[in-house]
Amino acid sequence: MINLFHTYIAAHAGETIQKVLNSGFLSEGETVLEFEKALEQSFGFTNCVSVNSGTSALHLALELAGVKEGDEVILPAQTFVASGLAILYLKAIPVFADIDYFTGNISLASVKEKISPKTKALLPVHWGGYPCDMDELNALAHSQGLKVIEDAAHALGASYKQKAIGSLSDFTCFSFQAIKHLSTGDGGAVCCKSKEDYTEARSRRWFGINREKAPLTDLGERAYNISQAGYKYHMNNYAAALGLANLQDFELRFKKRTQIADLYRSSLHQQSGIRLFNYFTDRQSAYWLFGFHVEKRMDFIRKLKSAGITASVVHQRIDRNSVFGGLTKGLSAQEAFDESQIHIPIHDALSLENAEYIINTIKQGW
Numbered sequence: 138m139i140n141l142f143h144t145y146i147a148a149h150a151g152e153t154i155q156k157v158l159n160s161g162f163l164s165e166g167e168t169v170l171e172f173e174k175a176l177e178q179s180f181g182f183t184n185c186v187s188v189n190s191g192t193s194a195l196h197l198a199l200e201l202a203g204v205k206e207g208d209e210v211i212l213p214a215q216t217f218v219a220s221g222l223a224i225l226y227l228k229a230i231p232v233f234a235d236i237d238y239f240t241g242n243i244s245l246a247s248v249k250e251k252i253s254p255k256t257k258a259l260l261p262v263h264w265g266g267y268p269c270d271m272d273e274l275n276a277l278a279h280s281q282g283l284k285v286i287e288d289a290a291h292a293l294g295a296s297y298k299q300k301a302i303g304s305l306s307d308f309t310c311f312s313f314q315a316i317k318h319l320s321t322g323d324g325g326a327v328c329c330k331s332k333e334d335y336t337e338a339r340s341r342r343w344f345g346i347n348r349e350k351a352p353l354t355d356l357g358e359r360a361y362n363i364s365q366a367g368y369k370y371h372m373n374n375y376a377a378a379l380g381l382a383n384l385q386d387f388e389l390r391f392k393k394r395t396q397i398a399d400l401y402r403s404s405l406h407q408q409s410g411i412r413l414f415n416y417f418t419d420r421q422s423a424y425w426l427f428g429f430h431v432e433k434r435m436d437f438i439r440k441l442k443s444a445g446i447t448a449s450v451v452h453q454r455i456d457r458n459s460v461f462g463g464l465t466k467g468l469s470a471q472e473a474f475d476e477s478q479i480h481i482p483i484h485d486a487l488s489l490e491n492a493e494y495i496i497n498t499i500k501q502g503w
């Protein structure tokens with residue numbers, strides 16, 4: 138079976154992790170710092186703070202953005218539940234905007250309609266790794282005094298108008314969970330535009346204690362006074378070691394992924410029964426997913442399954458969960474998207490031959 142996802146573990150990862158295990162220093166230490174610096178250098182991130190998951194990154198970012206009980210945060214329903222749950226952790230209200238049918242990303246026009254006096258922040262999600270209209274979203278947010286938190290869980294390595302995703306907005310949150318481009322097992326990062334948020338994020342990821350300013354005293358306890366409740370959200374050294382090992386050939390892997398996406402696009406753009414998603418040349422997708430719209434979706438899924446290929450919707454709109462209050466009315470592009478969106482395999486273990494086999498299978502019809 139050709140799976141939809143793959144967990145990439147570099148051949149030398151075991152060795153790198155073993156070194157950390159041998160050191161006996163498993164928790165947050167030098168390797169975590171090294172990983173953060175490597176991320177900043179490799180991807181052009183600003184002020185990167187690593188954490189133990191993408192969900193923790195979102196929670197910290199929302200809190201640092203000043204989101205409080207009763208505030209509204211606008212996001213798309215086309216995402217994973219983590220994006221909405223992080224808002225609920227703060228007793229704030231997720232407000233679901235419509236999406237662009239041709240990308241799955243949040244619609245600027247819909248965001249404008251959803252802004253109310255209670256709105257505190259925008260939380261765009263780069264669906265499948267394809268960057269949202271960040272210039273427009275940031276300009277709108279600034280004009281209204283709102284914060285922007287990008288959910289870039291799918292978008293490691295993506296760029297927008299030649300600038301790295303991870304350098305554009307108040308906060309950008311990444312996930313290094315098992316099946317993401319770069320895995321630390323579980324893990325994540327929040328990139329902060331301001332140094333103040335960066336310092337505060339570092340402190341709040343570890344109970345609210347600022348390690349640098351809390352030296353060990355002669356009594357054997359660090360000197361600190363927590364003024365704001367923090368969390369146990371830090372990354373640990375062996376996760377960071379896996380991240381560092383997997384980072385080494387990231388560029389090569391990313392190139393291969395892009396090559397497969399290009400092959401899919403050039404081979405399928407005229408395929409009847411398929412409407413590819415839009416890709417504008419002012420941005421580079423991370424291609425965590427390769428999605429499109431398809432007619433007779435169940436037949437398509439069955440046809441591919443019978444040929445040993447997984448096809449999947451990946452995530453369906455999250456507002457259908459009762460925790461979010463049930464389906465939002467009037468999201469017409471989202472409704473149309475729900476009917477026909479589908480994704481085919483794209484990952485590090487997928488060869489060009491595999492991709493050609495998938496294309497040929499699709500071309501046989503369904």
Ligand SMILES: Cc1ncc(COP(=O)(O)O)c(C=O)c1O
Nearest residue numbers: 190191192216217219290312314
């Ligand atoms: C869009 C999106 N946001 C956030 C997350 C949460 O990331 P994590 O699983 O690292 O907590 C995910 C996870 O897959 C995701 O797909």
